[in-house]
Amino acid sequence: MPPSPFPIVLNYFGGTNSSVELDAYMRDMAAAHVSVIMEVPRHWLMPQLMADNITALARTLAPHANLFAWYLADEPDTARAAIPVATLLAARQALVAGARSVGRPPMATAVALC
Numbered sequence: 001m002p003p004s005p006f007p008i009v010l011n012y013f014g015g016t017n018s019s020v021e022l023d024a025y026m027r028d029m030a031a032a033h034v035s036v037i038m039e040v041p042r043h044w045l046m047p048q049l050m051a052d053n054i055t056a057l058a059r060t061l062a063p064h065a066n067l068f069a070w071y072l073a074d075e076p077d078t079a080r081a082a083i084p085v086a087t088l089l090a091a092r093q094a095l096v097a098g099a100r101s102v103g104r105p106p107m108a109t110a111v112a113l114c
Contacts, residue, residue: 019056019060022057022060022061023060023064026061026064026066026067027064029066030064030065030066034066035066035067035068036061036064036066036067036068037068037069037070037071037110038057038061038067038069038070038071039070039071039072039073040054040057040070040071040072040091040095042073042075042080042083044091045072045074045083045087045088045091046080046081046083046087047081049087049090049091049094051090051091051093051094052094054091054094054095054098055094055095055097055098055101056098057095057098058070058094058095058096058097058098058099058101059098059099059101059102060098062098062099062102062104062107063102063104067107068107068108069107069108069109069110070092070095070107070108070109070110071109071110071111071112072088072091072092072109072110072111072112073111073112074088074111074112074113075112088111092109095109
């Protein structure tokens with residue numbers, strides 16, 4: 001992904017970002033007047049749901065007013081199985097729980113089913 005027009009890029013493919021890195025990313029995006037739709041890493045959804053990680057992510061990001069929505073993507077291919085709808089719904093529940101734990105009401109969740 002080229003940096004333009006945003007010089008601020010979160011290292012999505014580099015593994016798990018720390019809460020400090022996520023917080024800094026959200027602050028930098030807010031300073032640039034950019035709202036964020038944050039994708040939950042696919043490897044937290046399959047092959048096994050990592051609800052604790054998802055709740056912690058929501059707890060870290062929910063206090064940021066520029067967090068606009070969550071994104072859950074089911075992108076199966078010949079090497080990956082489809083994510084069951086029940087897993088996507090459970091991930092949504094984990095996001096809601098994390099946001100509520102810091103006093104933020106649930107926000108929109110977009111799901112792309114391929």
